[in-house]
Amino acid sequence: MSNPIHINLNTISKNMLGNEQMMKNFVGMYLQHCHTDFEKLREAVLAENHEEISAKAHHIKPTMAYIGASALGQQFQDLENAGEEKDAITSITEKFHLLDSDFAEMLEELKSLYDSLS
Template sequence: MNSYTFIQPDLIKSNMFGDEQMIQTFIGMYLTHCRSDFDNLSAAVHRRDVPEIGSKAHHMKPTMSYIGARELHVQFQEVESAARNGTDVSIILSLFEHLERNFEVMMRELDHFYSTLS
């Protein structure tokens, strides 16, 4: 994987001042916590707990900026806004399905990037 759709390795490296150990630690924690946080969001979606969907999406949104995943940041914002504005749950589910597919790609990218670190 030479190029990434969502993550920006150069931004990650810059945010971590080029410190390889810090980058490895950050990405390792990110892989664990992002998965857990997304599972919590997914559970809220499957329960159709609209207030919790808004809260969980809001919680995850800023973390996308740290890895340069701007498009995912926007998608989390869309889910959050839809939930907070009382949008019909069927629309929220559709937004989430799109987000979920892209989130999985981002996680694979992040995992690949992690595996390239020394």
């Protein structure tokens, strides 16, 4: 796997005690669940529901620490704050589109890591 931009391989390895099978299981489950959670966030943004935007971003944010994606974690925090502060939907949508692109790249990095593990 080439050097990832969004995830930190050392963080993932450390969190899984260096066990490759645990890493593969974790990443596999993570790929399933984080995609579903992100789609719920997308639905909240499309529905222009500030409370749900904040809640869904808050739900996803801490999981970024497990994969060492601190920059993405900050983007989720910013979106959570925007929902809490009832920022203009245009501003929230702009933040979400940037996050959407970075999140998709992160998913590709995780998929590549998953495929590289035995």
